[in-house]
Structure formats: C-alpha cells, structure tokens
Amino acid sequence: MLAAQVTDKPYKGWQASLALQFCHTPEKTLLHSARHVGPLTVQRPFYPEGETCHLYLLHPPGGIVGGDTLDITVRLDAGSHALITMPGASKFYRSSGPRACLNQHFYLAGNATLEWLPQDTIFFPGANARLRSVFHLQATSTLLAWELYCLGRPVINETFSHGALESRLEVWREGEPLLIERQHLSGGDLSSVAGHPWEGTLLFHPASDALLEDVRERLSAFEHFAGATLTDGLLSVRFLSHDNLICQRAMRDIWQSLRPLLTPKTACSPRIWQT
Template identity: 25%
Template structure:
C-alpha cells in the first residue's frame, strides 16, 4: 500500500517544473548520494485505547513510540537518522488516524536543511483523520541554512467529526548563531480537504533574488522564525475568539483567522527560541481549552 503511495508521489514530483536538474537523465546530474526516505503509520481506536495498525519505514526514516500517561493516546516520534536533508533528498511521511484514535506525531529534533548545489530537498507530508479521530501533527522546527533549497508540501484530509491540529514552522537563519540567508530556495505549500473538497490552499515562496528583500517591512521584517498552525474541529466559530485571546497573550506576533471550516494561526518571532516559547504557551492553553487529548506540547519537545 505504501509502495503505491511512494511511487505515485515520485511521479507527481517529477512532473513539477521549475527546479534546476529536473528533466535531466541520471548521467546529466551530479553523481551524489541522495536519500529517499519514507515513514507511514496508521492508528486506529480500540477498546484498550489507540492502537498501531500499520507501520512502514524506509531508511533514513525511523519511528519511535514513547510511553505516555494517557492509555487512550499514542505519541509517535519521527526520526531522520541522516541528521538532516540536502539537495535532491526526498522524504515522504503519511499519518492516518481512524475510528476514535487519539494521536500526537512529532519529530525527534529540528529538521536541518543544508546548502544544495542544484536540486531542492523534497518533503511531502500527508495527514488523514477519519471517523471521530483526533490527530495532532506537531513537528519541531525546520532550520534552513544559507543557500539551502527545499520544496515542502503538506496535504491534509479530514472529515466531519474529526479534530486536527497541524503545525509547520521555519527558522530562516538562527539569529542566536549569527546565521543569515543570502540565497537559496524555499517553497512551502499546504492543501487541506474536508470531506473530499479542497477548502484551503496556501504557499510561501522565496528564491535566490528574493532573499535580500525579505527583511523589508512589507515582507518578513525582522521575523526569522515563522509558523503556521491549522485547527479543524467542532464549533470553529466559537473556538475563534478563544484562540485569538491565546494568541494575544503571547510575546510573539500572532494572527488568527477563520477560513471556511478551518482556523489558521500565524505566529512569528525574531529568534527561534522566542517562537518555541510562544508555541509551547499556545499549545498548553489550547490543550486546556480542548480538554484531554493529543493537542498539548509533545514530550519530545522537552528532551
């Protein structure tokens, strides 16, 4: 099943125009080792709590399941054993929550995107929640180094009766380490479908000639750490005001809006440590607001 998913994704990736090196034969490209990793986990609700129904891993991706206090909830930790991604690498992740499963998925550490010679690294994440499942996708930050190239796509499918939070955050040079992005390529896109219908599409694109302009007030200004968080669940209109109150209490810049059936949260900070503190505070309060479940700060964030 996952092999079919993997091969289909390869076909879609190859059809995407606009990246140096695509459309060339293998002999025309740099003869460098590329990582092609994958991870797929399917969870399902059972009388004893949330169970793992299917698990697939392809090097360099691994999956760990730390113990949590709540038997009804599972926490999965994705591990990139190569220590980061570089140009031409491909990582594919799929998480499915079925029935009344309650699942938190995070990463072992920040994902690092290193300088690329030509092609971008590609990261495709597919999340699906079915039935009355509750799914939280809460990876740690993605750190983009100077001249790195990355194309990341997050695809989400939810249905009426499910509840989901999905987070992705980018660090565009760590100010604490004196890092500066002078060039590269970052493409970060979202596609969300509810009951099979596309309800939200979003994208962030910065390429070589754009990086010197990012510090302008009309663009990112001094913000070097930016996050997008999506909430889908019951009574979104009534959740909206509470999430705006939480956002206003943060020491980061935060905006909250509703788009149809989903709530979109944007958070930005000058330093990655400030953004992490803001997101932790947001998730702590959100977990209290939503009640017992998978939406609090993952244990791995404190390791």
C-alpha cells in the same frame, strides 16, 4: 531531526518513505502498521496519558540535503488519537543545486484526532527546499497541528541570504478545500516575511468564534506580526518573530489552551520536549 557533507560530486540523495496507520481499540490507539524505506522510522509508541498514542518520528542522518526526497503518509482510522512529534529540529542544508523535497500527507477518518507537533525546521543559507503538507479531514475529524520555520541561523546572525524555499500547506474536508497556502522565497528576498527569520502556523479543527478570541488574546507577544482567522470551522494562526523562545512559548501556550476544548484531554506535553 533531519547531516551530510556537501561536496561538488554528484549526489543522488536519500529516497526515504514512511507510512503509518493508527487504529482504535477499546483500550488505546495502536500503531497498526509502520512501513519505511530508507532512513526514516519511528520509536516505539508511548502512552503517558492512557489511550492516546504518542509517537516520535526519527530521521537518523540528521539533516536533508539537495537530492533527498522524503515522503511521509499518516492514516488515522475512525476513533483513533495520535500525537506525533520529533526529538529535534529538522535541517535543510546548503545545496550545490539539486532540490530537497519533503512531502507529508495526513488522512483522518471520522472521529479521529491528530496532533501533529513537529519541532522547528531550519533552512540553512543556500538550501534548495520544497515542502508540502496536506491534511485530509472528515467533518468529525479533530486536528491540532503546527509548523515553525527558521530562515537561516539567527542565533549566529546568519540569514537566509541565498537559496530557495517553496512550501505548500493544504487542508481538505471531505474533498473540499479549507486552506491552500503557498510560499516562495528566493535570492535572499525576505520582504514577504518582513525580514523575520521565524515564521509559524498553527491549525485547529473544528473551531469556533470562542476559540478564535481565545487565541487572539495569546498573540500579544508578536505585536503587529501575528493574526488568527476562522474559516468554515478551520482556525488558522500565523506569526512572525525574531525570537525563537517567544515562538515556542506562544505555540505551546495556544496548544495547551485549546487541547481540552477540542479533545476530552488536558495538555500532556511529550517528554522529549523536556530533554
């Protein structure tokens, strides 16, 4: 999703923001407002399954470089249901020093449902990136979300041999923390991910023991490098892999399995995934 030529000249970077708000009507969920600054926008909404709003987030420059800052805020009013994805992978390119930042905040009102299903995020060797994703839920909010990071470009045997990645993932429910997770990678040290280039996280709320067991049965492809936990109704799934296809298959399989258990809808894959 998210190219620019890296040079030795000072680069101030793009300062981009996008604020989305969804509202519920008797007919369907509407994109009530979409305000953007800089190269960050959305396509018109799609309704392939009736009232649920499918939306594609766009970043025309094609990549994020040092000095760029992107801020995304998504708000769902009570009863609304939105599925948000992207046409392609996000890319953090090599930096000559400045840091690239991506901040994402999601606010779900009561009985609102968010499916945050971005494509993978690729960190090129030498990238200097900081990411933060924060989900604010109510007790009756429903969340289905995932993140998939690619460290380097394993398809050409390129590793994340240098650079820095700081990421922070938070889930709050009615002002109380359910999950606060931090990661820091630098200097080519990938020991914390056991040398794997692909790492994924999936989040589901509200979840039960039955959903936990269902997910654990679907993680066999990752052998010893996957796990699922259930804490105060939040189901967290994590895995490491050397194979992107295994990652994508497992993530979509888990999402397709849990969607009809968390919402009144069977899985309806965004058509952009088929292109």
